[in-house]
Amino acid sequence: MSHGRISSLGEKKLVSWIIKRARASFPDSELHGLGDDAALLDIGDEYLVLTSDLLLETRHFPDPSRPYEMGWKTVTANMSDLAAMGSKPEAFMLSMALPDLEEDFFSSLIDGVMDACTHYRAPLIGGDTNESDEIILSGMAAGRVRKDRVLLKSGARTGDLVAVTGPLGLGAAGTELILSGEKPAKNHEAAVESSLKPLAPVEDALRIAESGLASSATDISDGLVSELGEIMDSSRVGFRIFKEKIPVPREVFEIASIINRDPMELALYYGEDFELVITAGPDEMKELSGITGLHVIGEVTDSGIEMIDKDGRTYTLDVRGYEHLKGGVQ
Amino acid sequence: MSHGRISSLGEKKLVSWIIKRARASFPDSELHGLGDDAALLDIGDEYLVLTSDLLLETRHFPDPSRPYEMGWKTVTANMSDLAAMGSKPEAFMLSMALPDLEEDFFSSLIDGVMDACTHYRAPLIGGDTNESDEIILSGMAAGRVRKDRVLLKSGARTGDLVAVTGPLGLGAAGTELILSGEKPAKNHEAAVESSLKPLAPVEDALRIAESGLASSATDISDGLVSELGEIMDSSRVGFRIFKEKIPVPREVFEIASIINRDPMELALYYGEDFELVITAGPDEMKELSGITGLHVIGEVTDSGIEMIDKDGRTYTLDVRGYEHLKGGVQ
Numbered sequence: 001m002s003h004g005r006i007s008s009l010g011e012k013k014l015v016s017w018i019i020k021r022a023r024a025s026f027p028d029s030e031l032h033g034l035g036d037d038a039a040l041l042d043i044g045d046e047y048l049v050l051t052s053d054l055l056l057e058t059r060h061f062p063d064p065s066r067p068y069e070m071g072w073k074t075v076t077a078n079m080s081d082l083a084a085m086g087s088k089p090e091a092f093m094l095s096m097a098l099p100d101l102e103e104d105f106f107s108s109l110i111d112g113v114m115d116a117c118t119h120y121r122a123p124l125i126g127g128d129t130n131e132s133d134e135i136i137l138s139g140m141a142a143g144r145v146r147k148d149r150v151l152l153k154s155g156a157r158t159g160d161l162v163a164v165t166g167p168l169g170l171g172a173a174g175t176e177l178i179l180s181g182e183k184p185a186k187n188h189e190a191a192v193e194s195s196l197k198p199l200a201p202v203e204d205a206l207r208i209a210e211s212g213l214a215s216s217a218t219d220i221s222d223g224l225v226s227e228l229g230e231i232m233d234s235s236r237v238g239f240r241i242f243k244e245k246i247p248v249p250r251e252v253f254e255i256a257s258i259i260n261r262d263p264m265e266l267a268l269y270y271g272e273d274f275e276l277v278i279t280a281g282p283d284e285m286k287e288l289s290g291i292t293g294l295h296v297i298g299e300v301t302d303s304g305i306e307m308i309d310k311d312g313r314t315y316t317l318d319v320r321g322y323e324h325l326k327g328g329v330q
Numbered sequence: 331m332s333h334g335r336i337s338s339l340g341e342k343k344l345v346s347w348i349i350k351r352a353r354a355s356f357p358d359s360e361l362h363g364l365g366d367d368a369a370l371l372d373i374g375d376e377y378l379v380l381t382s383d384l385l386l387e388t389r390h391f392p393d394p395s396r397p398y399e400m401g402w403k404t405v406t407a408n409m410s411d412l413a414a415m416g417s418k419p420e421a422f423m424l425s426m427a428l429p430d431l432e433e434d435f436f437s438s439l440i441d442g443v444m445d446a447c448t449h450y451r452a453p454l455i456g457g458d459t460n461e462s463d464e465i466i467l468s469g470m471a472a473g474r475v476r477k478d479r480v481l482l483k484s485g486a487r488t489g490d491l492v493a494v495t496g497p498l499g500l501g502a503a504g505t506e507l508i509l510s511g512e513k514p515a516k517n518h519e520a521a522v523e524s525s526l527k528p529l530a531p532v533e534d535a536l537r538i539a540e541s542g543l544a545s546s547a548t549d550i551s552d553g554l555v556s557e558l559g560e561i562m563d564s565s566r567v568g569f570r571i572f573k574e575k576i577p578v579p580r581e582v583f584e585i586a587s588i589i590n591r592d593p594m595e596l597a598l599y600y601g602e603d604f605e606l607v608i609t610a611g612p613d614e615m616k617e618l619s620g621i622t623g624l625h626v627i628g629e630v631t632d633s634g635i636e637m638i639d640k641d642g643r644t645y646t647l648d649v650r651g652y653e654h655l656k657g658g659v660q
Contacts, residue, residue: 007430011459018440022454025444029453039456041421041472043373052382053458054425054468091371095384095468100337110348114355123359124352126369128383129341138384138425138468142371 035234036153037084037218038143047150048090049143051081057135062178062195067105069196070137071112077221078141079120080200080274084219086151086209087143089122089202094139097132109135120202149209151217153234156279160215160300162239163285165201165293166275168224169252169267170194176266180259191251198274204292205276211291213284217276223269227277228305229319235279241298241317243309268317365564366483367414367548368473377480378420379473381411387465392508392525397435399526400467401442407551408471409450410530410604414549416481416539417473419452419532424469427462439465450532479539481547483564486609490545490630492569493615495531495623496605498554499582499597500524506596510589521581528604534622535606541621543614547606553599557607558635559649565609571628571647573639598647 006014019034033040038051055061055077061070075092082089094113098106117124122141130136145151156162174195177184184192200219208214216235218227224246228239248267256263279300280288288294305317336344349364363370368381385391385407391400405422412419424443428436447454452471460466475481486492504525507514514522530549538544546565548557554576558569578597586593609630610618618624635647 004433005430006428006433006436009433014436014459018454018457021440021444022447025448026453031453031455034455039421039423041378041455043378048371048373048378048472050380050421050423050456050470050472052423052425052456052468052470054427054460054466056427056460056462056466058463059461091369091380093369093380093382093470095382095470097384097386097466098336100335103334103336103339106336106344110351114351117352118355123356123361124348125361125364125371126380126382127348129344130384130386131389132386133388136384136386136427136466136468138382138466140380140382140423140425140470142378142380 037081038087040150046144046146047087049082049085049087049145050140051078052138052140053077053081054136054138062175064135066196067109068112070135071109072116072197074137074139075113075116075120076198076200076274078139079122079202080219080221082141082143083200083202083205084151084217084276085143085145086149086205086217087145088206089120089141089143091125091142092117092122092139093126094124094137095128096138097130097136099131099133099135120200145209149212151205151209151214151278153216153218153231156216156231156235156237156300157281158237158300158302160279160281161285161296162228162241162277162279162298162300163294163296164220164224164247164275164277165204167247167249168220168273168275169248169263169270171198171272171274172266172270173252173255175272176259176261177255182258188251188255191255195272198272200274201276207292208276208278208288211288213288214278214280217278220273220275220277221271223271224277225268225305225317225319226271231277231279232305232319238301238303239298239305240301241305241307243307245295245297247295367411368417370480376474376476377417379412379415379417379475380470381408382468382470383407383411384466384468392505394465396526397439398442400465401439402446402527404467404469405443405446405450406528406530406604408469409452409532410549410551412471412473413530413532413535414481414547414606415473415475416479416535416547417475418536419450419471419473421455421472422447422452422469423456424454424467425458426468427460427466429461429463429465450530475539479542481535481539481544481608483546483548483561486546486561486565486567486630487611488567488630488632490609490611491615491626492571492607492609492628492630493624493626494550494554494577494605494607495534497577497579498550498603498605499578499593499600501528501602501604502596502600503582503585505602506589506591507585512588518581518585521585525602528602530604531606537622538606538608538618541618543618544608544610547608550603550605550607551601553601554607555598555635555647556601556649561607561609562635562649568631568633569628569635570631571635571637573637575625575627577625
């Protein structure tokens with residue numbers, strides 16, 4: 001660390017610096033899961049999977065007048081991390097810091113939390129309340145997974161295929177549509193719903209994990225390219241992605257046009273998609289496609305991330321951000 | 331819930347309302363630990379103990395120019411909850427939301443976290459980073475305890491004695507001294523240290539739990555009287571406390587006089603003391619006193635909390651706040 005500001009390092013460097021410090025403090029501990037989507041505690045034949053995701057009124061909720069959806073999304077963000085590890089949700093906890101809300105507003109927020117907990121079958125087992133100027137919802141979730149079935153970012157091998165569990169860009173388009181203030185058209189309400197009340201693919205994740213067929217996995221909460229970068233770093237591989245195979249729904253293109261945004265930026269770099277990206281050998285991927293809905297979007301290579309468009313042109317993608325995409329045309 | 335503001339309910343009512351909602355959502359689950367200092371997950375012969383405590387720059391850190399102490403205190407606040415359950419710390423996680431801090435400041439904050447993790451032997455195993463306007467540190471900790479050794483707020487019986495593990499009021503006096511802007515005298519530095527870099531009595535708690543002699547326990551993070559109220563509600567008992575036996579160090583009286591505060595308010599109602607209050611039968615308490623340092627301050631009765639001063643006068647204490655103390659003279 002030097003004398004600058006932490007923003008000049010960026011989140012990835014900051015996190016890897018903390019991880020290095022954490023390992024140095026406990027040189028004799030294995031610290032499973034550090035740097036993965038969730039932490040792992042050894043409890044015999046299984047891992048207890050622990051994750052924590054904090055959401056702020058002013059940063060994570062495009063429409064802060066919808067408390068039910070704020071509660072729901074906080075649970076989903078944490079369940080997404082459990083799904084990414086292939087674990088079965090066991091429990092949820094909620095630390096809140098709140099302004100002096102109206103009781104009805106607060107009650108709706110708790111409704112959203114409880115309904116999501118019921119949906120994911122993860123009882124609320126504890127928490128903490130504080131006062132603050134804005135709504136801060138810090139969730140934590142615990143899950144379980146058999147040790148030999150845990151899904152990690154490491155494990156992808158050259159020659160594997162890479163797939164996503166669902167459409168990309170919908171949550172991003174919905175979020176940007178809400179923030180733009182444009183009234184959503186009837187057929188854009190699904191995108192708005194994806195942003196406000198997202199679903200984590202817990203059942204898909206469990207089927208994938210139980211099959212033992214995937215070589216690596218992560219959730220796409222930070223955008224596809226960033227997450228491919230995570231698997232790349234952990235597995236020491238690369239990716240070749242076929243642009244035409246990325247499942248970007250028509251609504252993403254329509255909304256992007258209305259709000260004057262690049263649809264592929266929303267689909268590749270924005271985040272807010274609670275889907276998984278997984279890798280598996282070609283035979284295993286075929287078998288997995290029979291178990292759960294998957295969109296194969298490319299293959300695992302030795303290094304780098306390249307994208308091939310429908311005309312066969314190859315782009316090099318930079319995990320750091322979208323601005324590097326355009327400059328990367330070869 | 332009606333149409334008022336949540337402040338009119340108060341934290342206790344809010345929490346018990348949420349607990350009722352949580353139980354109603356999962357009528358068939360046992361949800362051990364709800365309403366206790368930490369949540370319990372059944373993992374065979376043991377409970378996994380999970381807790382979460384969120385600290386805000388503007389509310390929990392009297393001197394926000396001391397990042398090391400902010401990191402340390404966040405870990406301690408969570409370890410205190412693990413201690414209250416008699417559990418052995420296993421791991422710590424940290425979700426942060428941060429302004430664009432200077433790297434040196436951030437590095438000190440992480441130093442404080444890491445040193446505390448080392449002190450409590452709880453490796454940092456995960457977390458989350460976000461941006462925000464003020465520093466928000468949301469810790470979570472996991473511990474383990476044998477099911478037949480867990481310390482709960484329930485279990486106190488009429489005729490038991492009640493004891494605390496250490497002095498009260500020091501953290502409160504230190505916090506108020508810092509906030510007053512008065513320069514601490516040499517012999518008041520321990521109080522300042524208690525406020526900025528508190529220690530959770532994890533070793534004491536483990537000895538107490540392993541002995542199997544205590545009938546109930548909780549930590550004193552919200553002030554002795556409030557915590558007695560918690561045991562009272564969970565165990566359906568009352569307390570008779572002997573004022574002269576409450577271990578309030580001389581410095582608390584000195585500092586209270588400097589900053590014009592009531593020392594007994596600091597010792598009884600303020601919180602910031604990371605000590606435990608425990609109950610045990612008379613024989614068991616005697617045995618416990620040989621195992622760890624304890625100050626017996628009174629006994630368990632059928633109902634209510636009364637305090638007897640050195641002249642034999644009886645006061646009725648109200649768990650809701652200090653202003654009720656004075657009005658309660660009989």
